[in-house]
Amino acid sequence: MSQPKDIIVGIDLGTTNSLIAWCDAAGPQLIRDADGEGRVPSVLAFGPDGRVTVGQEAKAHAVEQPTSTVFSIKRLMGRGYDELIASGELAHLPYRVVQRTAGAPGRDIAAVDVNGRLMTPPELSAIVLRELKARAEAQLGREVRKAVITVPAYFDDAQRQATRDAGRIAGLEVVRIINEPTAAALAYGLGIRGRNAEPLVAAKARLTLANREKCTSGAGAEGQSDQGSAGQGSNQTGQPGQAGGARIPAEGESLIAVYDLGGGTFDISILRLVDGVFEVLSTHGNTTLGGDDFDRELIGLVQREVQARFNVSIESPATRQALRTLAENIKVRLSTEPTATIEIDLGAGRKYDRTITREEFEAMIAPWVERTIQSCRQAIRDAKIDGAEIDQVVMVGGSTRIPLVRQRVEEVFGRHPYTALNPDEVVALGAAVQASILAGQRHDALLLDVIPLSLGIETMGGGMGKLILRNTRVPCQATERFSTFVDGQTAVKINVLQGERELAKDCRSLGEFELRGIPPMPAGLPKILVSFLVDENGILNVTAKEERSGQEASIQVVPAHGLTADEVKRMELESYAHAREDMTAHRLIDLRNQVTFDTNKAEQMLAKVGDQLTAEEREAIVTAMRELRELAGTTQDADALWEALRAFDQRTVRLAELAISMTLREN
Amino acid sequence: MYSPLCCASCGALNPVPPEGLHFNYFELFGLPAAYDLDAAVLHRRYLALSRGVHPDIHGGGSDDQRRQALALSAELNRAYETLRDPVARAEYLLMLAGGPSPAEDKSVPPRLLGEVMTLREELEEAEGSKDAEAMERLRQTIATRRQATMDEIANLCRSTTRDEAIRRQLRKQLNAVKYWNSLLEKAQTTAA
Numbered sequence: 001m002s003q004p005k006d007i008i009v010g011i012d013l014g015t016t017n018s019l020i021a022w023c024d025a026a027g028p029q030l031i032r033d034a035d036g037e038g039r040v041p042s043v044l045a046f047g048p049d050g051r052v053t054v055g056q057e058a059k060a061h062a063v064e065q066p067t068s069t070v071f072s073i074k075r076l077m078g079r080g081y082d083e084l085i086a087s088g089e090l091a092h093l094p095y096r097v098v099q100r101t102a103g104a105p106g107r108d109i110a111a112v113d114v115n116g117r118l119m120t121p122p123e124l125s126a127i128v129l130r131e132l133k134a135r136a137e138a139q140l141g142r143e144v145r146k147a148v149i150t151v152p153a154y155f156d157d158a159q160r161q162a163t164r165d166a167g168r169i170a171g172l173e174v175v176r177i178i179n180e181p182t183a184a185a186l187a188y189g190l191g192i193r194g195r196n197a198e199p200l201v202a203a204k205a206r207l208t209l210a211n212r213e214k215c216t217s218g219a220g221a222e223g224q225s226d227q228g229s230a231g232q233g234s235n236q237t238g239q240p241g242q243a244g245g246a247r248i249p250a251e252g253e254s255l256i257a258v259y260d261l262g263g264g265t266f267d268i269s270i271l272r273l274v275d276g277v278f279e280v281l282s283t284h285g286n287t288t289l290g291g292d293d294f295d296r297e298l299i300g301l302v303q304r305e306v307q308a309r310f311n312v313s314i315e316s317p318a319t320r321q322a323l324r325t326l327a328e329n330i331k332v333r334l335s336t337e338p339t340a341t342i343e344i345d346l347g348a349g350r351k352y353d354r355t356i357t358r359e360e361f362e363a364m365i366a367p368w369v370e371r372t373i374q375s376c377r378q379a380i381r382d383a384k385i386d387g388a389e390i391d392q393v394v395m396v397g398g399s400t401r402i403p404l405v406r407q408r409v410e411e412v413f414g415r416h417p418y419t420a421l422n423p424d425e426v427v428a429l430g431a432a433v434q435a436s437i438l439a440g441q442r443h444d445a446l447l448l449d450v451i452p453l454s455l456g457i458e459t460m461g462g463g464m465g466k467l468i469l470r471n472t473r474v475p476c477q478a479t480e481r482f483s484t485f486v487d488g489q490t491a492v493k494i495n496v497l498q499g500e501r502e503l504a505k506d507c508r509s510l511g512e513f514e515l516r517g518i519p520p521m522p523a524g525l526p527k528i529l530v531s532f533l534v535d536e537n538g539i540l541n542v543t544a545k546e547e548r549s550g551q552e553a554s555i556q557v558v559p560a561h562g563l564t565a566d567e568v569k570r571m572e573l574e575s576y577a578h579a580r581e582d583m584t585a586h587r588l589i590d591l592r593n594q595v596t597f598d599t600n601k602a603e604q605m606l607a608k609v610g611d612q613l614t615a616e617e618r619e620a621i622v623t624a625m626r627e628l629r630e631l632a633g634t635t636q637d638a639d640a641l642w643e644a645l646r647a648f649d650q651r652t653v654r655l656a657e658l659a660i661s662m663t664l665r666e667n
Numbered sequence: 668m669y670s671p672l673c674c675a676s677c678g679a680l681n682p683v684p685p686e687g688l689h690f691n692y693f694e695l696f697g698l699p700a701a702y703d704l705d706a707a708v709l710h711r712r713y714l715a716l717s718r719g720v721h722p723d724i725h726g727g728g729s730d731d732q733r734r735q736a737l738a739l740s741a742e743l744n745r746a747y748e749t750l751r752d753p754v755a756r757a758e759y760l761l762m763l764a765g766g767p768s769p770a771e772d773k774s775v776p777p778r779l780l781g782e783v784m785t786l787r788e789e790l791e792e793a794e795g796s797k798d799a800e801a802m803e804r805l806r807q808t809i810a811t812r813r814q815a816t817m818d819e820i821a822n823l824c825r826s827t828t829r830d831e832a833i834r835r836q837l838r839k840q841l842n843a844v845k846y847w848n849s850l851l852e853k854a855q856t857t858a859a
Contacts, residue, residue: 175726277714381855438726446721473748475722477741535737536722 008146008175008439009136010183010431013125013163015074015264015290016398018042019428020132022140023436028187028429031136038425040135042128043071046114054131063325066094066317070112073128075264075288076121077166078159080108080561085660089288092296094317101597106512108561116642118590122165122563123571129170130575147172148435150427152265153179154285154452156498157510157540158561164539165563169571175438177537181258181269182280182449183430184396187421189256189273254391255281257379259409259417260427261372262397264290268376270383270390279448282382282471284375289368291331291399297364298327302342302352310350334358335401362404369408376412382471393417398424449474451534458495458504467532470500474534481547482528488520492528496540511559513542519549528553591641595632598645599625602652605659612658624651672739673719680720680735692746692759702760702824704750713747754844757820761837764829772838775846782812783846787853794857806854813847816840 010028012019017039021030030038045058046068053061062069075089081099084090090097100111100118111118129147136144149172151163160177167174253274260267267285271278302323306314314323326342333340334356344352380387393409395417400406409417421429436442451474456466467478482492492515499507518526527547534540544553558564563571602625610618628648635641672695673680693700696712718724720743725736749755762768786809793801823837 176723274714277717279714378856434723438723440727443724446718446723448717448721473744475737475741476744477738533737533741536740 006146006439007140007142007144008148008435009133009144010428010433010435011129011132011147011149012180012183012428012431013074013128013149013151013166014042014427015072015262015292016042017263017424018128018132019425020136021425021428021432022136023432023441028432028436030425030428031132031139033135038428040128040132041071042073042125043069044073044124044127045069048115050115052127054128062321063318066321067096068115069321070095070114070124072264072292073112073121073124075292076110076112077125078121078156078162078561079110081110082108083561084110087288092292094320098594099597101593107558109563110561113594116591116638116645118594120563120571122162122568123169123575125163125166126169126571126575129166129172133170133172145171145173146175146435148176148178148431148438149174150180150183150431151177152260152262152285152287153181153267153269153280153283153449154265154287155179155538156287156453156508157455157538158498158508158559159287160537160539161559161562164537165568165571168568169575171572171575176434177539178431178434178447179267179269179280179283179449179538180262180265180427181260181267181283181396182271182278182447183428183434184258184260184394184426185256185269185271185273185278185430186433186445186447187426187430188394188418189271189278255385255389256392256394257376257390257413258394258396259372259376259400260285260396261399261405262290263399264288264292266290266372266375268372268379270379270385276444277446277448280450281385282379283450283452284379284382285452286371286375289371290397291328293368294331294361294365294399294402295324295327297368298330298356298361299323301356301364302327302344302354305354306344306346306352309352310346312346312350314344314346330356331361331402334361335403358403365402365404369405372405373408373412376409387413390415395419396423396426449536449538451476451538453498454500455532455534455540456497456507458497458509462504464497464499464502464504464507468534472534474538475536477531477533479529479531482515482530483524484518484521484526485523487523489523489526490518490520491516492518494530496532496542509560510540511557511562514556514558515544515553516556517551517553518546519551521548588636588638588641591638591645592632595628595641595645598649598652599629602648602655605652605655609655609658609662613655617654621652621655624648672716672743678719680725680732680739682735690742690746691763692750695743695746696750698750700760700763702753702757702821704756706751709747709750713743716743753817753820754841754848757824757837758841760824761834761841764834767834767838769838769842772835773842774839775842776839779843779846783850786812786850790850790854790857802854802857806851809847809851809854813844813851816844816847820844 007022010021010023019030019038019040021028021038023029032038040055041059043055043058043062045053045061045065047053058069059071062071072093076084076097081097084097096113097110098113098118100109100120109120111120112124133144133147147167149163149167151160155163164174164177253272256271256273258267258269258271260269265285265287266289267283269283270281272281273279299320303314306312314320326344330340330342337358339355339357342352342354342356346352390413393413393415395406395409400409400417400419400423406417433442433445434447437445450471451468452470454466454470455468455478456464457480459465467480468476482494484492494513494515495504496510496513497504497507498510501507515528515530518528525548528544529547530542530544532540532542542555542557544555545551546553602621606618606621613621625648628644631641631644691700695716696709698704698709698712717740720736720739722733722736722740725732728736749759786805790802790805793805820837820840823833823840826833
């Protein structure tokens with residue numbers, strides 16, 4: 001094997017920060033800026049001229065332009081607007097999230113309103129990816145077209161698809177999606193061995209060693225020695241742990257737990273390491289739990305106290321953005337100091353001055369931390385092991401710097417967590433290692449991962465019929481037979497679900513799969529064999545065949561919360577062509593769709609809760625609605641339409657509040 | 668070792684027949700078709716076979732090769748998960764011996780349903796009154812009853828499976844263990 005033509009990079013697309021790494025003869029390394037910083041804040045700032053800035057610069061703009069600065073996009077990936085509303089997620093975001101209606105009947109897709117242009121989470125993430133790609137290209141002096149991108153292990157199919165779509169829109173071929181804890185284990189694990197592994201320093205030394213082994217070995221001979229070692233392993237049946245892995249010295253197996261608490265997501269994975277094979281035994285987590293939630297606790301505290309003491313409401317997007325930065329700083333300081341002080345000048349001689357102790361902060365975040373501990377217990381049970389058998393606990397993600405987190409993890413696993421590598425960087429490094437495996441540069445390591453959530457179909461009566469159970473190794477496949485209910489029926493619809501609950505409505509719908517092209521036959525006679533194949537990325541592929549005729553049935557997929565292949569292709573072209581130019585035409589189309597959606601929604605809300613408004617209020621809304629619709633039908637001025645839409649939305653705030661509290665009561 | 672999945676000398680993947688893959692799982696791992704097996708050997712052979720067929724190893728191959736790797740590793744994983752889990756392994760042995768399948772015979776041993784229902788009620792009661800001690804006691808009782816069923820399954824699998832009466836017995840016990848599994852799961856999650 002010669003030097004591969006295309007370099008494959010490893011990308012950690014994080015809630016708070018993103019990183020890009022690659023592998024050369026010296027092992028995995030990060031692309032860093034002039035100051036040695038590898039982290040690029042996952043923040044986008046959209047200027048009024050349509051210009052986008054990414055990273056540190058965008059973060060600096062957040063307070064000045066709170067509604068056009070977008071962050072924590074990862075928490076929106078692959079999720080619908082309705083479910084984001086239901087989970088209360090949107091209340092914390094100063095920018096505007098709406099339901100994307102264009103070309104999406106029956107689908108629930110969230111989009112961010114960026115100065116009047118609707119952008120889906122994959123499109124926004126793609127901008128971050130483009131920035132990373134550009135940085136890597138500038139530094140490596142060559143084009144980057146392929147990438148391994150990491151996702152939380154607990155990401156479901158829709159969230160994985162959204163991540164892959166983001167890569168495509170950014171002009172990257174996503175050769176593999178890997179799980180963040182698994183990537184971290186890969187970065188660490190090439191050093192960790194056996195039950196009597198030495199602590200921190202030794203791990204670093206071993207990691208370097210493993211890397212050196214990789215680059216000096218002749219790639220041409222590796223394929224053969226692998227075959228040889230596989231044969232050998234099966235003959236040495238009496239000596240456990242001796243099979244395979246000619247380059248890594250044979251040692252016993254070890255069990256490791258990776259606890260990954262990032263800005264917005266939490267994962268726990270339990271892996272067995274034996275001879276370079278990283279076998280995931282179980283995984284659990286929460287894709288909307290992370291450092292963001294700790295910040296929100298602090299923000300809430302300050303808002304409540306300022307309200308109580310000065311009767312001042314600090315809820316505007318700009319102050320919320322400023323509070324976010326403040327909360328983040330306080331949180332970081334409390335990891336090393338016993339107290340931290342907040343001072344806010346509210347003007348007119350009013351000063352909010354408050355010292356927060358670490359104990360106080362810990363009490364606020366304890367319920368969140370406890371939820372991660374519950375997940376750890378579930379993962380241990382699912383791995384069918386005893387917690388005491390775990391040899392190493394690895395900490396990943398910035399939030400694992402919090403002393404309470406470390407303490408609780410230590411208690412539940414009964415051992416001191418392992419933190420030799422920078423918890424912010426280890427995932428990207430692991431992704432780069434996996435990239436080098438896929439590029440054929442190393443053969444000593446192999447990842448065997450699992451599917452985090454059960455997959456199934458909606459059964460008659462609204463149940464969830466599980467076809468593949470959670471923690472099943474991937475790739476995996478299940479087949480199911482379907483038939484028709486009506487004579488001559490040529491199409492069958494299947495609702496594919498993911499989750500652990502017993503009712504379909506409590507699980508996530510991945511979309512409707514419509515089988516078409518079934519030969520017309522009497523009801524019940526066709527036998528359609530549908531195969532659900534989950535690939536190594538944890539992504540579902542569905543194929544179907546009519547067994548009597550042997551005819552392949554075509555499958556039309558309508559992703560419930562995601563983009564279709566055509567949409568992704570279009571967005572890729574758009575993102576390329578429209579990188580900086582004016583997007584008036586699209587803006588107008590998007591805005592008109594939004595006007596239709598918002599006015600229809602207002603009409604529905606009026607019908608539902610309008611009686612709680614005065615006659616004047618109702619009349620004002622009806623008039624505003626008519627005027628807005630007229631404007632949308634005639635104007636070519638996108639800015640004016642955007643202003644009018646914003647004004648209309650302002651005018652219907654109270655109506656929306658009434659409708660929401662009504663909905664809450666109904667539930 | 669002979670691998671039915673790929674060529675032992677060049678590593679090329681064997682073609683997937685159009686009618687799909689139908690390996691005998693025991694043959695795939697080079698193990699005798701018996702309930703008792705050496706889990707360490709099974710695991711080691713699984714890893715060795717994975718090194719030959721996992722899609723990551725064939726990442727640089729053609730689309731066809733990648734599809735083949737995907738199909739073969741999915742089948743390998745299914746085979747491994749089947750043999751690794753004692754219940755699935757017994758179920759597979761029963762299938763090889765000619766059944767009955769769970770769809771053909773849903774009967775359970777006498778008194779099972781009553782016993783399960785009583786334990787479930789006690790569990791809910793203990794959960795309601797947050798009685799941790801009672802929950803732990805119940806968990807142990809359930810685990811013991813499940814183990815007894817598993818012992819019975821092992822014994823039946825070791826007897827000759829050509830005897831239809833024994834196969835019917837085995838079917839009943841395999842149906843029963845599902846009740847114990849779900850009860851145990853419930854006991855574990857409430858105890859946590």
